[in-house]
Amino acid sequence: MEKNNQTLLNKTAVPILQVGGKTLSLDDFYQVIFKNSAVAPDEQALQKVQTNFNFLGGFSSNKLIYGINTGFGPMAQYKVSDENRLQLQYNLIRSHASGGGNLMQPQLVKALMLARLNSFMQAYSGVHPELANLLAELINKNVSPCIFEHGGVGASGDLVQLAHLALVLIGEGEVIYNGEVQPTAAVFEQLNIKPLQIHIREGLAIINGTSAMTGIGLLNIIRAKKLLGWSVMLSAMINEVVEAFDDHYSFELNKVKQHKGQNAIAAQLREILKDSQMIRSRSEHLYNPENLDQEVFEDKVQEYYSLRCVTQILGxxxxxxxxxxxxxxxxxxxxxxxxxxxxxxxxxFHGGNFHGDYVSLEMDKLKIAITRLSMLSERQLNYLLNDKLNQKFPPFLNLGVLGFNFGMQGMQFTATSTVAENQTLSYPMYVHSIPNNNDNQDIVSMGCNAALLTKKVIDNSFEVLAIQAMTLLQAVDYLDCVNKLSTQTNKVYTDLRAIFPKFIEDKPKYQDLQQVKAYFETAELIS
Incomplete structure (x- = not known):
């Protein structure tokens, strides 16, 4: 069986993920965020964190160290007295907890906290082990700090977002717990959680980092993989209902292109469609000598690009x-x-490891790629709905009375509008820098913005694919061909029809759309 590398399936949840002392993988991240695996700081790594903390305490006792006995950013030339050093950290946290816009979803915040914890466990941040233990406790108890979407420019890291995390860690601000926004102090008291005490530089250490954009970015990657898997599945299904030829996803055609992605997508299509009774062989149909006597071929010699070039587009x-x-x-x-x-x-060592260019650029690449995926979906949808193109289905897959009923006509507007929004959102953040902080931050990454915009594009794309899938179900029922579908596409049809029944008479479909979208978000693809 050819392996589908684009799905995160059949993952065996580990009871506790040890953080520190090893490299975390995307699957480790998946287990914590989507399967609710617990986390625990690795004991040996935690000892290194303690050693690192002890070193900082001794080393900084008689030296000028940025952010310990100096101000921050353009204020770094001002010395801070010894008696004010700890209060400096609290001032930093409180002053930068200044976010706006919507609150991040708890899942995003959990991802952010795991990314921050893993950074601290590298033992290069000079923090007390208490901080690592507290972060793990919040993750495991599903206490989600209230963190706002707006504020980070991704230069000294995600300063504003991480300041809201820090605010909660010191027992202030608000959290989302049991689905409600509640005062941090009340939740900590209820759960017997001890707030963080600043020891040396925990305030600066918490807020100086790329963990917000990184956590969101990792979630985006997981969801993008699932989205791509569904795009391949729906592309296979549309090729079935139009009875396409099989050579465009054949091994022989694709192997002459040296791109791993193209050949992987072709392999997935072959696996999905291996037992389909609707896909046709070109050699059995168009290569038949009897067809040479026709002046005009009824069979289209080659399908439209949105059907025929799936491997080249999704690759x-x-x-x-x-x-x-x-x-x-x-x-x-x-x-x-x-x-x-x-x-x-x-x-x-002083420098700029908090600069978010790596994540910002990759998020821009990802959102452009996913926008392209949504564009393919929209074109395949348009082919199904336009009877002049497909010459096979009634206009808008209307199974009722033409002119009286409307079929999927209304839903096409939503798909088209949503893809158009994706196209506009895909302008890259990476090339959009506004200097700020008295021009101390004179070039910034906008990495968190890039990650959040990519999330929006992915959200939108699940919606577009849901509309495409609903239309495909109507096409299958129009042809009455469900028993000819491949095993895999038949299962998708069956699962979706359980939540979105065949319709003839017009009715509102916005709730159906949300249910189908939720199915795509949560269901596991066949591997």
Missing amino acids: PIYDTIAQVEQVVVDELNSVNDNPVIDHENHNI
């Missing part, structure tokens, strides 16, 4: 997701704050 998207995964997982396992506390070399 680059496959490759892009793989590249994005590599880079963002590298960022997950990196030290991304400033300065870097290096107890092994007995020094502290």
Whole structure:
């Protein structure tokens, strides 16, 4: 069986994920965020965190260290007295907890916290082990700090988003717990959680990092993989209902292109369609000598590009997701704050590891790729709905009375509008920098913005594919061909018809759309 690398399926949840001392994978991340696996700081790694903390305490006692006995950013030239050093950290947290816009969903915040925890467990941040333990406790108890979408420019990291995390860690602000926004202090008291006490530089360490964009980015990758898997499935199904020829996804045609993604998509199509009774062989039909006597061929010699070029269109998207995964997982396992506390070399290094360019650029690549995926879906949808193109189905897959009923006509507007929004959202954030912070941050990554916009594009694309799937179900019923579908597409048809029955008479479909979209978000593809 040819393996479908674009789906996250049949994952065996681990009871506890040890964080620190090893590289976290995307699957580790998946287990915690989607399967609710617990996390625990690795004991040996936690000892290194303690050693790193102890080194910082001694090293900084008689030296000028940024963010410990100095101000921050353009205020770094101002020395802070010893008696004010701890209060400086609290001032930093409270002043930067200034986000706006919508609250991030708890799932995004959990991803952010896991990414921040993993960065601290590298033992280069000079934080007390108490901080790592507290983060793990919040993750495991599903306490979600209230963090706003607006605020981060991705230069000194996700300062504003992570300041809201820090605010909760010191027992202030609000959290989402049991689905409700509640005061942090009340929830901590209820759950017997002890707030963080600042020891040396925990305030700066928490907010100086790329963990918001990285956590959101990792979720985007997981969902993009699932989205691509469904796009392949629906592309297979549309080829079935139009009785396409099989050579466009054949091994022989695709192997002469040296792209891994194209050949992977072709392999997935062959696996899905291996027992379909509707796909036709070109050699059995168009290569038959009897057809040469026709002046005009009834069979279309080649399908439209949206059907015939699936491997060439989805292949680059496959490759892009793989590249994005590599880079963002590298960022997950990196030290991304400033300065870097290096107890092994007995020094502290100042620089810019909090700069989010790596994540920002990859998120832009991903959202462009997913927008392209939604465009393919929209074109396949249009082919199904336009009887002048397909010459096979009634207009708008209307199973009722033409002119009196409307079929899927209304839903096409939603798909078209949503794809258009994706196209506009795909303008890259990576090339959009506005200097700020008294021009100290004179070039910024906008990485968190990039990750959030990519999430929006992915959300939209699930909606577009849901509309495409609803239309395909109507096409299957019009042809009465469900028993001729492949095993895999038949299962998709059956599952979806259980939540979206065949319709003839017009009725509102917005609730059906949400249910089908939710199915695509949560159901597992056949591997």
